[in-house]
Amino acid sequence: KAGVTQTPRYLIKTRGQQVTLSCSPISGHRSVSWYQQTPGQGLQFLFEYFSETQRNKGNFPGRFSGRQFSNSRSEMNVSTLELGDSALYLCASSSTGKETQYFGPGTRLLVL
Amino acid sequence: EDKVVQSPLSLVVHEGDTVTLNCSYEVTNFRSLLWYKQEKKAPTFLFMLTSSGIEKKSGRLSSILDKKELFSILNITATQTGDSAVYLCAVVWGGSQGNLIFGKGTKLSVKP
Numbered sequence: 001k002a003g004v005t006q007t008p009r010y011l012i013k014t015r016g017q018q019v020t021l022s023c024s025p026i027s028g029h030r031s032v033s034w035y036q037q038t039p040g041q042g043l044q045f046l047f048e049y050f051s052e053t054q055r056n057k058g059n060f061p062g063r064f065s066g067r068q069f070s071n072s073r074s075e076m077n078v079s080t081l082e083l084g085d086s087a088l089y090l091c092a093s094s095s096t097g098k099e100t101q102y103f104g105p106g107t108r109l110l111v112l
Numbered sequence: 113e114d115k116v117v118q119s120p121l122s123l124v125v126h127e128g129d130t131v132t133l134n135c136s137y138e139v140t141n142f143r144s145l146l147w148y149k150q151e152k153k154a155p156t157f158l159f160m161l162t163s164s165g166i167e168k169k170s171g172r173l174s175s176i177l178d179k180k181e182l183f184s185i186l187n188i189t190a191t192q193t194g195d196s197a198v199y200l201c202a203v204v205w206g207g208s209q210g211n212l213i214f215g216k217g218t219k220l221s222v223k224p
Binding site: 004033035041042043044045056090097098099101102103104105106 | 143144146153154155156157160200202204210211212213214215216217
């Protein structure tokens with residue numbers, strides 16, 4: 001079974017731009033969660049989608065948004081990028097709960 | 113406020129040493145505690161702990177949970193340079209698919 005895939009793997013943007021990241025879950029997994037990882041804050045939960053509906057949301061500003069498609073693929077969007085948005089963005093998929101979550105390789109975003 | 117605290121934040125040892133990594137937590141409706149290893153990419157799953165006092169073991173790694181004192185430890189014996197990584201502790205809480213909160217991680221460096 002193919003693992004969780006994320007595209008692109010690396011991205012460089014400038015302040016004020018927007019970015020869209022993509023995540024394809026493991027086949028059959030309906031839950032996709034997004035995380036932001038920075039050296040200072042560690043791994044922080046952004047949001048979770050299940051069957052095209054946002055089920056949980058972390059404590060991030062409205063510039064961070066996401067969606068999930070009928071095939072369970074998910075995208076997250078960050079608008080009006082700030083320097084502090086530079087981070088590794090990880091997505092994870094699961095079928096039966098967070099205990100069985102599988103992580104993708106991440107997208108490393110650098111905002112200049 | 114729910115939180116997971118790991119200590120130490122970083123650790124440098126020499127090959128052959130034994131290390132103990134700590135994770136304490138305060139969450140409502142605890143379900144399980146997870147340990148991950150992260151080497152510059154996606155976190156990889158190590159252990160899931162749900163019951164107090166039952167040691168989980170995999171090769172040179174072992175872990176145990178104390179639900180009364182709200183902490184877990186991860187032991188690595190006879191460390192090798194390949195053990196160098198960030199070790200993440202995460203707690204799953206709440207119902208349904210659950211919610212996941214991560215500690216900031218312990219960065220372990222093993223010198224030859």
